[in-house]
Amino acid sequence: MTDPRHILQSRLKALDAEDTAAAPSQKPVTLDQQSTGRLTRMDALQNQAMAQAQARRRAAERQKIHAALQRLEDGEYGYCTDCGEEIAPARLAADPAIARCLECIRG
Incomplete structure (x- = not known):
């Protein structure tokens, strides 16, 4: 099995890269009625909302x-945070990054 620490840290780097790439999409939308039409502004607002989500x-x-x-640092990785049983x-x-076993998620 691959080292979970490496996988988790790689995913953090990927999230940082996604944040950087998406930053321009989250900027405020200019509502200059002279330069864009109503539908274009609506599309821009919708795109901004999706980027923020x-x-x-x-x-x-x-x-x-x-x-x-x-x-991982605490030696508790791989065990359910609810019941303490080992996660499959x-x-x-x-x-x-999963924290709970299937039994506890199902309730």
């Missing part, structure tokens, strides 16, 4: 990754 998603993923890295290796392989 993606930024929030990346921030949430970044928090999950930092929490997983902390669990296949589940960790699919999402190295």
